[in-house]
Amino acid sequence: xxxxxTIEDLGAELREKKxxxxxxxxxxxxxxxxxxxxxxxxxxxxxxxxLREAAQADLDIAAGNIANRPLLGIPYxxxxxxxxxxxxxxxxxxxxxxxxxxxxxxxxxxxxKAGAVLVxxxxxxxxxxxxxxxxxxxxxxxxxxxxxxxxxxxxxSSSGPGAxxxxxxxxxxxxxxxSGSIIxxxxxxxxxxxxxxxxxxxxxxxxxxxxxxxxxxxxxxTAADCNTIYQVLYGEDEKDPTTFGVFEAGKARWLASKAHAxxxxxxxxxxxxxxxxxxxxAVRENFFKSIDVLKSQGHTISEIDYPDLPxxxxxxxxxxxxxxxxxxxxxxxxxxxxxRAKADQTGGFAQAxxxxxxxxxxxxxxxxxxKALLGVFANADLVAAPSRSTVAYPxxxxxxxxxxxxxxxxxxxxxxxxxxxxxxxxPNGFGENGLPTSLQLNAAPSNEVAMMNAAIHFQLATEHHxxxxxxxx
Numbered sequence: 384x385x386x387x388x389t390i391e392d393l394g395a396e397l398r399e400k401k402x403x404x405x406x407x408x409x410x411x412x413x414x415x416x417x418x419x420x421x422x423x424x425x426x427x428x429x430x431x432x433x434l435r436e437a438a439q440a441d442l443d444i445a446a447g448n449i450a451n452r453p454l455l456g457i458p459y460x461x462x463x464x465x466x467x468x469x470x471x472x473x474x475x476x477x478x479x480x481x482x483x484x485x486x487x488x489x490x491x492x493x494x495x496k497a498g499a500v501l502v503x504x505x506x507x508x509x510x511x512x513x514x515x516x517x518x519x520x521x522x523x524x525x526x527x528x529x530x531x532x533x534x535x536x537x538x539x540s541s542s543g544p545g546a547x548x549x550x551x552x553x554x555x556x557x558x559x560x561x562s563g564s565i566i567x568x569x570x571x572x573x574x575x576x577x578x579x580x581x582x583x584x585x586x587x588x589x590x591x592x593x594x595x596x597x598x599x600x601x602x603x604x605t606a607a608d609c610n611t612i613y614q615v616l617y618g619e620d621e622k623d624p625t626t627f628g629v630f631e632a633g634k635a636r637w638l639a640s641k642a643h644a645x646x647x648x649x650x651x652x653x654x655x656x657x658x659x660x661x662x663x664x665a666v667r668e669n670f671f672k673s674i675d676v677l678k679s680q681g682h683t684i685s686e687i688d689y690p691d692l693p694x695x696x697x698x699x700x701x702x703x704x705x706x707x708x709x710x711x712x713x714x715x716x717x718x719x720x721x722x723r724a725k726a727d728q729t730g731g732f733a734q735a736x737x738x739x740x741x742x743x744x745x746x747x748x749x750x751x752x753x754k755a756l757l758g759v760f761a762n763a764d765l766v767a768a769p770s771r772s773t774v775a776y777p778x779x780x781x782x783x784x785x786x787x788x789x790x791x792x793x794x795x796x797x798x799x800x801x802x803x804x805x806x807x808x809x810p811n812g813f814g815e816n817g818l819p820t821s822l823q824l825n826a827a828p829s830n831e832v833a834m835m836n837a838a839i840h841f842q843l844a845t846e847h848h849x850x851x852x853x854x855x856x
Contacts, residue, residue, distance in 0.1 A: 384410050386551030387851050390457055390608040393554060397444060397456045404444070404456030408437035408500050411458040414552045415503050418855060421533065423525040424546040426463045427471055427504040433458065436500040443498060453611050455498030460553040462541050463504040464511060464590035465491055465599075474590045475507035475522040475540070478718040488588025489620050490557055490599055497615045505543030505556055509722055511564060512540040513592045513706035514730035517781045521724035526778045529572050530852040532816050535775040538568030544602045545572035550855045555603035555612055559589060561596045562698045563796040566823055569602055569808035570770035573819030575838075575848060576602040577609040580828045581803030582627075584613075585620035593705040594625075595746075596698070596800055605848050606807060606838035613831070647840055649681040650833055652824075653763035655689035657792025662772040665814030670769045673811045673822045676844050677767070682837070687763070690755035694797035697745050697752065704742040707734035749801050756802045760827035765834060768795045770808040770821035799825045807838045810847040819847075 384402060385392075397404060412430055419425035440456035449455055463473050466484035473480045491501065506524040508516060519526035519536040527542025529535050530550040537546035541558030545568030548556050558565045560578045569576025577600045584599045591597060601612035619626045654674070659667050678684055713719050714731040722728050759766065772791040776782055799806050806825040814820045822841075826834035842848050 386411070386414060386855070387604065388554065389605055390453065390554055390603065390611055393457055394453050394455065398449060404437040404440040404500060405434060407456065408433050408458050408502060411502050411553055415547070418550055418552055419503070419547070421528070422530060422537065422546040422550060423522070423527045424506050424537070424543040424550070424552065425503050426473055426506050426524055426543070429467070429470055429501050429503060432470065433500050433502040436495065440498045440500060452498050454494065454615055456500065457554055458500045458502040459494065460503040460505040460544060460547050460556040461491060461501060462507050462544050462556065462558050464507060464559060465557065466588035467491055467501065467504065470504065472504065473523070474510055475524070476509035477523045477721045477723065478713060480523060484588070486588065489585035489622060490616050491588065493616055502553060503547070505547050507543055508540035509724065509727060510706075510710065511559065511561060511590065511592045513702060513710065514719070514722065514727035514734065516724040517726045517783055518724055519776060519778045521727060523723055527568070528778065529775050529818065530855055531573055531818050532775075535777055535816065535818055536571060538571035538775065540564040541568045541602065545569060545574060545576075548572065548574045548602050548604065550852060555601060555608055558600060558602045560598050560600060560800065561593050561702060562800040565600050565602060566770055566796055566806060566808045570819070570821035571775035573810045573821075573850065573852070574602055574604060575606050575609055575810070576600065576808045577606075577613060578806045579613060579617065580805045580831065582625040583805075583829075583831075584616045585623040585626050587620055587622035591709045593702045595705065596701060606809060606835060606842050609807065610835050610839065647680065647836065649683060650764040650837055651683050651685065651762070652677060652765045652767050653685055653687045653759065654767055655793055655795065656686055657689065658768040658795060661790040661792065662769050663774065663789055663814055665812065666769045666772060666774070666820045669812035669814070669820045670822060673841070674767065676841060677837070680840055680844065685763070687759065689793040690752070690759065691793070692752050692755060692798070693748065694752065694794045694801060697748050697801060698797045700737065700741060700745040701749070703734040704737040707731060707737060711735070752798065752801050756798060756804070757827065764826065764830070765837060766795065766825045768823055770823040774814040774816065774818035774820060795823065795825060802828065804828050805831045805834055807834060809838060809842065810850070811845070812847060
């Protein structure tokens with residue numbers, strides 16, 4: 384079996400009876416046990432549940448119960464902030480290490496109904512980074528390590544999903560993003576990660592960090608795979624009122640296959656000045672090679688002045704206030720001292736002192752940011768930028784002590800999260816220390832269709848997503 388096969392290929396092989404879901408699942412369970420610890424990627428391997436779900440998938444395949452079920456029999460991992468009935472959900476943090484819920488999160492329910500097979504709860508930065516961590520060693524599982532070079536970070540806070548998909552331990556994973564927690568590990572781990580429109584996917588059963596920013600999304604080898612997973616997950620959920628009214632009927636549906644080749648249409652793609660000038664040389668070079676690919680596919684490229692607004696500061700203040708509320712008990716009862724990262728042990732106390740007037744001011748600024756960014760999308764279909772200004776951070780030093788000469792300029796990640804806009808990160812080459820670089824595309828809220836068509840066509844014309852790290856074959 385090929386541990387780096389796409390969902391589309393694995394699904395075809397399962398239907399052709401080249402192997403069973405139980406065999407495929409056992410293969411990935413073994414890989415998780417063999418490689419997961421060295422990458423800091425796994426919290427809990429769910430062997431019993433996985434083999435039970437795989438056996439049911441094999442029965443469904445044998446009975447021909449496969450229509451509109453592209454994930455049937457496919458193993459996956461879930462970031463350990465998603466509730467799973469009877470299985471620990473640790474939120475990456477020592478104080479919650481043995482926490483068990485008696486229900487599945489909505490996304491887990493939907494994946495189970497689709498026939499996907501949960502093989503692992505994957506590692507994450509403690510509390511999804513909500514208390515201001517500044518070092519890769521910020522989880523009781525230790526630092527997440529990118530399989531391209533294990534002396535470097537896999538990115539946070541979805542560190543386990545990034546590493547596990549990149550190393551072929553799972554065909555896909557479910558991550559979450561508040562401000563960069565899908566885009567960053569996708570970039571540092573050399574995979575594809577989709578941040579959906581805010582409210583597109585239910586967060587019921589997911590750890591809350593910031594109610595007005597949190598989003599759940601897929602991480603996989605390709606944009607087509609992310610698209611397939613997204614179709615299963617998106618939609619309204621009465622248990623999460625933020626999902627209501629996000630979609631017009633059928634607006635977010637599209638085919639997830641190479642049939643997209645017939646769906647191409649030229650798009651207006653904007654590059655923001657300041658996002659590529661001060662990045663690492665390889666990041667810049669690979670970005671403009673990617674832009675050349677997009678140009679060759681008929682898209683119009685223009686450079687724009689991005690609205691000059693305090694994106695990072697606004698996100699930080701909102702996360703401080705909402706995170707302090709979400710973890711009020713942890714802060715009050717002193718259990719924060721059990722957290723791994725030194726910054727996290729004290730960060731919650733400062734956040735709890737956030738003034739209501741400052742939080743409300745941040746939300747008013749956010750409204751101005753939203754208006755300005757919607758103005759950008761009035762003249763462009765997509766905004767393109769390097770996903771990160773550098774390759775992955777080394778494990779050991781604090782983040783603030785490395786890569787000081789490089790900057791992304793206006794923060795596309797922070798601004799798009801404030802807007803609640805979808806984005807996708809895709810590998811587009813390699814830089815220092817053999818580490819991957821990445822391209823991000825962003826669209827207006829609920830315009831995943833245009834973004835995903837562009838992303839799928841980009842990967843049809845390139846081979847970056849098919850590269851494999853040494854030692855994991």
